Amino acid sequence: DVKVTQSSRYLVKRTGEKVFLECVQDMDHENMFWYRQDPGLGLRLIYFSYDVKMKEKGDIPEGYSVSREKKERFSLILESASTNQTSMYLCASFAPGQGNEKLFFGSGTQLSVL
Amino acid sequence: AQTVTQSQPEMSVQEAETVTLSCTYDTSENNYYLFWYKQPPSRQMILVIRQEAYKQQNATENRFSVNFQKAAKSFSLKISDSQLGDTAMYFCAFMKPWGAQKLVFGQGTRLTINP
Numbered sequence: 485d486v487k488v489t490q491s492s493r494y495l496v497k498r499t500g501e502k503v504f505l506e507c508v509q510d511m512d513h514e515n516m517f518w519y520r521q522d523p524g525l526g527l528r529l530i531y532f533s534y535d536v537k538m539k540e541k542g543d544i545p546e547g548y549s550v551s552r553e554k555k556e557r558f559s560l561i562l563e564s565a566s567t568n569q570t571s572m573y574l575c576a577s578f579a580p581g582q583g584n585e586k587l588f589f590g591s592g593t594q595l596s597v598l
Numbered sequence: 599a600q601t602v603t604q605s606q607p608e609m610s611v612q613e614a615e616t617v618t619l620s621c622t623y624d625t626s627e628n629n630y631y632l633f634w635y636k637q638p639p640s641r642q643m644i645l646v647i648r649q650e651a652y653k654q655q656n657a658t659e660n661r662f663s664v665n666f667q668k669a670a671k672s673f674s675l676k677i678s679d680s681q682l683g684d685t686a687m688y689f690c691a692f693m694k695p696w697g698a699q700k701l702v703f704g705q706g707t708r709l710t711i712n713p
Contacts (some may be wrong), residue, residue, distance in 0.1 A: 518702060524607065526689060527703040574643065580699050587630055587701055589643035595629065 487511075488576050498526035499598050503562040504592050507575030515557035515580060517587065518542075518550065523571040529575075531556055565597045600625045600692050604704035611680055612712050618665075619675045619707050621690030627651075629695055632666065633672045638686040646688070649673065650695075677709075685711045707711075 491506035507515065515534055519527040519542075529542030533551040536558075539550050547569060551559045562569055576587040578589050601624045611617045623632070628712050633699045634646040649657045649666050661681075677684055690704040 515699065519703075525706055526602075526604075526705040527701075529700055529702075532698075532700055542700070572641070576643075576701075578699065583696070585641075585693065585699070586645050586648060587634065592641040 488575055488577050488590040489574075490593050492593050495590065495593055495595045497562075497565050497595065499566060499597060501562075501565050501597075503573075503595070503597075504567045505560040505562075505573055505595070507558045507560070507590055509558075509566040509577035510556065511577065511579065511588070512555065512562060512575035513579045513588075514555070515576070515578040516552065518548075518558065518560045519574045519576065520544065521574055521592070527574060529550050530560065548579050561586070567597050569595065570597045600627075600630075600694070600702045602690055602692050602704035604688075604690055604707050606707045607705070608708045608710070608713060610690050610710040613680060613682060615680055616676060616678050617680055618619045619688050619690075619709065621673045621675070621704055622668075623673065623690070623692050623704075625671070625692065627694055631693040631695060632690040633693070633701065634662070634664070634665075634673075634675045635689045635691060636684075638683075638685070639708055643689075647649050647674065647675065669706065682713060685709060 488509045493597045515530040518530045549561045575590040578587045609650045625655040630651045636644045661678045687706045
Protein backbone atom coordinates (compact mmCIF):
# COMPACT_ATOMS: atom_id res chain seq x y z
CA ASP A 485 0.00 0.00 0.00
CA VAL A 486 1.03 3.55 -0.66
CA LYS A 487 2.25 5.37 2.39
CA VAL A 488 2.03 9.13 2.70
CA THR A 489 3.74 10.38 5.84
CA GLN A 490 3.32 13.80 7.37
CA SER A 491 6.09 14.68 9.78
CA SER A 492 3.94 16.06 12.59
CA ARG A 493 0.48 15.13 13.84
CA TYR A 494 0.14 18.22 16.02
CA LEU A 495 2.05 21.49 15.82
CA VAL A 496 1.82 24.67 17.88
CA LYS A 497 3.51 27.82 16.58
CA ARG A 498 3.52 31.50 17.37
CA THR A 499 2.34 34.30 15.12
CA GLY A 500 5.10 35.43 12.76
CA GLU A 501 7.06 32.16 12.88
CA LYS A 502 8.15 30.42 9.71
CA VAL A 503 6.54 26.99 9.64
CA PHE A 504 7.49 23.95 7.59
CA LEU A 505 5.08 21.06 7.06
CA GLU A 506 6.74 18.03 5.53
CA CYS A 507 5.19 15.25 3.49
CA VAL A 508 6.86 12.14 2.08
CA GLN A 509 5.36 9.44 -0.17
CA ASP A 510 6.94 6.09 -0.94
CA MET A 511 5.33 5.13 -4.25
CA ASP A 512 7.14 7.31 -6.78
CA HIS A 513 4.00 9.33 -7.49
CA GLU A 514 4.40 12.30 -9.78
CA ASN A 515 1.59 14.38 -8.32
CA MET A 516 1.46 15.71 -4.79
CA PHE A 517 -1.00 18.04 -3.09
CA TRP A 518 -1.50 20.15 -0.01
CA TYR A 519 -5.05 20.69 1.23
CA ARG A 520 -6.40 22.63 4.14
CA GLN A 521 -9.44 21.29 6.02
CA ASP A 522 -11.78 23.58 7.96
CA PRO A 523 -15.22 22.76 9.43
CA GLY A 524 -18.01 23.59 7.02
CA LEU A 525 -15.59 24.31 4.19
CA GLY A 526 -14.38 20.82 3.38
CA LEU A 527 -10.90 20.42 1.92
CA ARG A 528 -9.48 23.29 -0.09
CA LEU A 529 -6.44 22.99 -2.32
CA ILE A 530 -3.48 25.19 -1.41
CA TYR A 531 -0.78 24.04 -3.86
CA PHE A 532 0.01 21.02 -5.99
CA SER A 533 2.99 19.73 -7.91
CA TYR A 534 3.27 17.56 -11.03
CA ASP A 535 6.98 16.97 -10.89
CA VAL A 536 10.17 17.87 -9.12
CA LYS A 537 10.66 21.65 -8.90
CA MET A 538 7.24 22.23 -10.44
CA LYS A 539 4.34 23.78 -8.54
CA GLU A 540 0.91 25.14 -9.27
CA LYS A 541 -1.31 27.36 -7.16
CA GLY A 542 -4.52 25.89 -5.90
CA ASP A 543 -7.58 27.76 -4.70
CA ILE A 544 -6.12 29.38 -1.56
CA PRO A 545 -2.34 29.89 -2.02
CA GLU A 546 -2.09 33.23 -0.23
CA GLY A 547 0.28 33.10 2.72
CA TYR A 548 1.77 29.76 1.65
CA SER A 549 4.60 28.52 -0.51
CA VAL A 550 5.84 25.02 -1.37
CA SER A 551 9.02 23.22 -2.22
CA ARG A 552 9.59 20.01 -4.14
CA GLU A 553 13.28 19.30 -4.47
CA LYS A 554 12.87 15.52 -4.57
CA LYS A 555 10.06 13.49 -6.09
CA GLU A 556 9.05 11.86 -2.83
CA ARG A 557 8.95 15.02 -0.70
CA PHE A 558 6.57 17.98 -0.85
CA SER A 559 6.89 20.71 1.75
CA LEU A 560 4.38 23.39 2.66
CA ILE A 561 5.83 26.61 4.03
CA LEU A 562 4.06 29.29 6.02
CA GLU A 563 6.40 32.25 5.63
CA SER A 564 4.93 34.18 8.57
CA ALA A 565 2.30 32.20 10.40
CA SER A 566 -0.94 33.95 11.31
CA THR A 567 -3.82 32.90 13.54
CA ASN A 568 -6.12 32.42 10.52
CA GLN A 569 -3.81 29.66 9.35
CA THR A 570 -4.81 27.53 12.33
CA SER A 571 -6.23 24.47 10.60
CA MET A 572 -5.81 20.83 9.64
CA TYR A 573 -3.38 20.31 6.77
CA LEU A 574 -3.56 17.20 4.61
CA CYS A 575 -0.98 16.03 2.11
CA ALA A 576 -1.84 13.65 -0.72
CA SER A 577 -0.15 11.92 -3.63
CA PHE A 578 -1.40 10.50 -6.89
CA ALA A 579 -0.16 8.67 -9.98
CA PRO A 580 -2.17 9.66 -13.08
CA GLY A 581 -2.88 7.47 -16.07
CA GLN A 582 -3.07 4.15 -14.31
CA GLY A 583 -6.79 3.69 -14.85
CA ASN A 584 -7.53 3.53 -11.16
CA GLU A 585 -7.03 7.13 -10.21
CA LYS A 586 -7.36 7.99 -6.56
CA LEU A 587 -5.51 10.18 -4.11
CA PHE A 588 -3.65 8.71 -1.16
CA PHE A 589 -3.64 10.89 1.93
CA GLY A 590 -1.42 11.39 4.94
CA SER A 591 -2.99 11.44 8.38
CA GLY A 592 -2.93 15.21 8.67
CA THR A 593 -1.17 17.88 10.71
CA GLN A 594 -3.30 19.90 13.12
CA LEU A 595 -1.59 23.30 13.25
CA SER A 596 -2.38 25.85 15.93
CA VAL A 597 -0.99 29.36 15.56
CA LEU A 598 -1.12 31.35 18.79
CA ALA B 599 -14.41 25.69 -12.55
CA GLN B 600 -15.90 22.64 -10.95
CA THR B 601 -17.85 22.88 -7.70
CA VAL B 602 -19.15 20.17 -5.38
CA THR B 603 -21.99 20.73 -2.92
CA GLN B 604 -23.00 18.59 0.04
CA SER B 605 -26.14 20.09 1.51
CA GLN B 606 -26.34 17.96 4.66
CA PRO B 607 -23.82 19.16 7.26
CA GLU B 608 -24.84 16.46 9.74
CA MET B 609 -26.86 13.25 9.75
CA SER B 610 -27.65 10.71 12.41
CA VAL B 611 -29.20 7.25 12.12
CA GLN B 612 -29.61 4.12 14.20
CA GLU B 613 -27.35 1.14 13.73
CA ALA B 614 -28.53 -1.25 10.97
CA GLU B 615 -30.54 1.46 9.22
CA THR B 616 -29.90 2.62 5.68
CA VAL B 617 -28.71 6.18 5.13
CA THR B 618 -28.20 8.25 1.98
CA LEU B 619 -25.78 11.14 1.73
CA SER B 620 -26.37 13.71 -1.00
CA CYS B 621 -23.89 15.32 -3.35
CA THR B 622 -24.33 17.54 -6.37
CA TYR B 623 -21.65 18.96 -8.62
CA ASP B 624 -21.27 21.40 -11.43
CA THR B 625 -19.06 20.85 -14.45
CA SER B 626 -19.04 21.33 -18.19
CA GLU B 627 -16.94 18.21 -18.69
CA ASN B 628 -18.45 15.09 -20.20
CA ASN B 629 -16.07 12.63 -18.65
CA TYR B 630 -14.74 12.75 -15.09
CA TYR B 631 -14.34 10.79 -11.87
CA LEU B 632 -16.42 11.07 -8.72
CA PHE B 633 -15.40 9.85 -5.30
CA TRP B 634 -16.68 9.40 -1.79
CA TYR B 635 -14.03 9.58 0.93
CA LYS B 636 -14.56 8.74 4.60
CA GLN B 637 -12.65 10.44 7.41
CA PRO B 638 -13.09 8.71 10.79
CA PRO B 639 -11.88 10.28 14.05
CA SER B 640 -8.38 8.98 13.26
CA ARG B 641 -8.35 11.67 10.51
CA GLN B 642 -7.14 9.21 7.89
CA MET B 643 -8.92 9.78 4.58
CA ILE B 644 -10.22 6.47 3.23
CA LEU B 645 -11.57 5.97 -0.27
CA VAL B 646 -15.06 4.49 -0.03
CA ILE B 647 -16.13 4.34 -3.65
CA ARG B 648 -15.16 5.66 -7.07
CA GLN B 649 -17.33 6.24 -10.16
CA GLU B 650 -16.28 6.96 -13.72
CA ALA B 651 -18.77 9.22 -15.46
CA TYR B 652 -18.73 7.33 -18.74
CA LYS B 653 -19.89 4.17 -16.96
CA GLN B 654 -23.65 4.10 -16.58
CA GLN B 655 -23.59 1.33 -14.00
CA ASN B 656 -23.60 2.59 -10.43
CA ALA B 657 -20.51 1.60 -8.43
CA THR B 658 -20.91 -0.63 -5.38
CA GLU B 659 -18.52 -1.72 -2.64
CA ASN B 660 -20.10 -4.16 -0.19
CA ARG B 661 -22.59 -2.10 1.90
CA PHE B 662 -21.79 1.10 0.02
CA SER B 663 -23.41 2.03 -3.28
CA VAL B 664 -23.96 5.18 -5.27
CA ASN B 665 -26.83 6.61 -7.24
CA PHE B 666 -25.13 8.42 -10.11
CA GLN B 667 -27.46 10.67 -12.09
CA LYS B 668 -25.27 12.28 -14.75
CA ALA B 669 -27.91 14.54 -16.27
CA ALA B 670 -28.89 15.85 -12.86
CA LYS B 671 -25.22 16.05 -11.78
CA SER B 672 -26.03 14.13 -8.64
CA PHE B 673 -23.91 11.51 -6.89
CA SER B 674 -25.45 10.22 -3.66
CA LEU B 675 -23.94 7.58 -1.37
CA LYS B 676 -26.12 4.88 0.19
CA ILE B 677 -24.87 2.98 3.22
CA SER B 678 -26.88 -0.15 3.94
CA ASP B 679 -27.00 -1.94 7.30
CA SER B 680 -25.07 0.90 8.90
CA GLN B 681 -22.49 0.04 11.55
CA LEU B 682 -20.96 2.00 14.41
CA GLY B 683 -17.68 2.04 12.51
CA ASP B 684 -19.35 4.03 9.73
CA THR B 685 -19.39 7.07 12.03
CA ALA B 686 -17.18 9.61 10.22
CA MET B 687 -17.03 12.68 8.03
CA TYR B 688 -17.91 11.85 4.44
CA PHE B 689 -16.62 13.91 1.55
CA CYS B 690 -17.79 13.87 -2.03
CA ALA B 691 -15.14 14.83 -4.59
CA PHE B 692 -14.70 15.42 -8.32
CA MET B 693 -11.71 14.97 -10.60
CA LYS B 694 -11.14 15.61 -14.29
CA PRO B 695 -9.55 12.66 -16.13
CA TRP B 696 -6.95 14.80 -17.87
CA GLY B 697 -4.91 18.00 -17.55
CA ALA B 698 -4.65 19.50 -14.08
CA GLN B 699 -5.93 16.46 -12.20
CA LYS B 700 -6.83 17.41 -8.66
CA LEU B 701 -9.67 16.55 -6.32
CA VAL B 702 -12.34 19.19 -5.73
CA PHE B 703 -14.18 18.46 -2.49
CA GLY B 704 -17.59 19.21 -1.08
CA GLN B 705 -18.09 20.65 2.39
CA GLY B 706 -18.53 17.26 4.03
CA THR B 707 -21.32 15.49 5.94
CA ARG B 708 -20.77 14.38 9.52
CA LEU B 709 -22.51 11.02 9.90
CA THR B 710 -23.19 9.54 13.31
CA ILE B 711 -24.39 5.96 13.73
CA ASN B 712 -26.15 5.49 17.07
CA PRO B 713 -26.29 2.14 18.91
